Amino acid sequence: xxxxNRTSLWYKFGLFFCRxxxxxxxxxxxxxxxxxxxxxxxxLRFSLLSLPWGDKHIxxxxxxxxxxxxxxxxxxxxxxxxxxxxxxxxxxxxxxxADFLGLYDDDCGSKSKLRMEFLKHKNAECQNxxxxxxxxxxSYIAIALVYTGLFAFLFQSILELGFSHFSVLMxxxxxxxxxSIINVLVLLRRYLQVKGTLKSRFGSFKFSPDFKQLAKNIxxxxxxxxxxxxEAATLVKNIEKYFIRSLFFSSLILFSTVLQPFIQQVxxxxxxxxxxxxxxxxxxxxxxxxELLSLSKAVTPDNIIIFxxxxxxxxxxxxxxxxISALNLSKQSTVIKIxxxxxxxxxxxxxxxxxx
Numbered sequence: 269x270x271x272x273n274r275t276s277l278w279y280k281f282g283l284f285f286c287r288x289x290x291x292x293x294x295x296x297x298x299x300x301x302x303x304x305x306x307x308x309x310x311x312l313r314f315s316l317l318s319l320p321w322g323d324k325h326i327x328x329x330x331x332x333x334x335x336x337x338x339x340x341x342x343x344x345x346x347x348x349x350x351x352x353x354x355x356x357x358x359x360x361x362x363x364x365x366a367d368f369l370g371l372y373d374d375d376c377g378s379k380s381k382l383r384m385e386f387l388k389h390k391n392a393e394c395q396n397x398x399x400x401x402x403x404x405x406x407s408y409i410a411i412a413l414v415y416t417g418l419f420a421f422l423f424q425s426i427l428e429l430g431f432s433h434f435s436v437l438m439x440x441x442x443x444x445x446x447x448s449i450i451n452v453l454v455l456l457r458r459y460l461q462v463k464g465t466l467k468s469r470f471g472s473f474k475f476s477p478d479f480k481q482l483a484k485n486i487x488x489x490x491x492x493x494x495x496x497x498x499e500a501a502t503l504v505k506n507i508e509k510y511f512i513r514s515l516f517f518s519s520l521i522l523f524s525t526v527l528q529p530f531i532q533q534v535x536x537x538x539x540x541x542x543x544x545x546x547x548x549x550x551x552x553x554x555x556x557x558x559e560l561l562s563l564s565k566a567v568t569p570d571n572i573i574i575f576x577x578x579x580x581x582x583x584x585x586x587x588x589x590x591x592i593s594a595l596n597l598s599k600q601s602t603v604i605k606i607x608x609x610x611x612x613x614x615x616x617x618x619x620x621x622x623x624x
Contacts, residue, residue: 282309291513293318298325300332300347303502305509315345320447320510322454323503324348349502355495361488368484384483391490394497401500405459408507412452415514419449422518425525430613432580438524441517448514452507459503462496548575548591549616559618564595566620574603574619581613588616 283306289297290306296318298304299311304318304325316329327345334340356364371383426442429435546563549555567573575591577584588604 279309286312293320296327301352303349303352303506304347305505313345320451322451323458349499352502353495353498355499356491361491364491365484365488368487381483384486387483387486387490391486391493394490394493398493398497398500401497401504404504405456405507408452408511409456411511412449412456415449415518418518418522419446422521422525426521429525430580431582432578432613434524434580438521441521445514445517445521448510448517451510452514455503455507455510459500459507462499462503544620546618546620547615548618549587549614551612551614553614560591560594563591563618563620567595567597570622572603572621573597574605574621576605576617576619578612578615579606581615584616591616591618 286297286309287306289295294317296315297306298313299306300313301311304320311334313327313330313332315327319326325347330342330345331340422442426435426438429438546559547556548559575588577588585604592602
């Protein structure tokens with residue numbers, strides 16, 4: 269039934285929406301059998317909060333659409349890769365070895381040779397897939413080493429922004445990027461652990477060098493390689509997901525901080541559009557006595573003086589009141605404004621307007 273619905277517009281929209289929720293830690297959607305990914309609408313898990321940590325996910329206030337209705341709701345649920353598909357235990361492997369050796373064979377051993385050729389082909393396919401995953405992981409390790417330099421640059425760039433609404437957004441994006449790259453590093457470490465657990469079974473071949481024993485060893489190697497391949501592929505899939513997520517937030521921070529001086533700061537020659545505007549404190553935080561003197565000469569009893577400073581300027585109101593006192597202006601002839609369009613944390617501008 270689900271296969272028929274996959275082509276419907278509503279199914280595609282629902283799948284797109286759930287995949288979108290999968291990228292958010294709040295109001296999170298996922299599938300357990302895909303280890304926190306979304307490939308279909310079957311067996312979906314909805315969580316108020318998802319906390320990823322390497323090879324496990326912690327879900328808070330979660331609901332999963334499968335099983336008994338009373339068991340669908342949980343306050344806390346922890347999903348591990350081994351909970352989805354655990355590797356074969358030694359007892360199961362021993363039973364598979366015994367079953368394989370019990371297979372019928374003719375006197376010349378042709379059936380064992382045929383089985384061996386088939387298993388060699390399947391085992392080679394599995395090993396090629398593992399080698400491809402290993403190459404991907406080696407590339408991600410090299411990229412992660414270079415990526416740390418970018419993180420140091422982004423951290424320093426955000427520190428230079430001071431405190432403002434813009435910097436709060438940048439720190440939030442930096443936090444999401446940091447959590448994602450930490451998960452990448454933890455998953456890389458887990459992958460290297462999985463890579464080191466695979467051991468060949470060919471050590472026993474020297475004690476019984478025949479085609480049937482060789483075929484049995486290739487068979488067991490293939491089964492254990494399948495387990496490693498599945499776990500490795502799942503880890504690489506999540507490494508790529510978290511790396512892309514971290515790269516997205518890092519790119520957002522990089523472009524925002526680089527373009528911020530050109531977009532958000534107002535250049536001096538652009539601020540002073542007329543003789544009625546005076547930059548009392550420039551973007552470097554330097555007070556200009558000459559501008560204050562020029563302002564005092566421009567003031568008449570029929571004027572209103574408007575002092576404008578950024579919402580990120582913590583001392584803007586104090587500076588404006590100081591200028592009012594220095595010029596001996598009355599409160600009726602002055603207006604202090606906070607601008608959401610002026611992002612420079614130091615600028616203080618005075619504008620002279622005729623009273624109407």
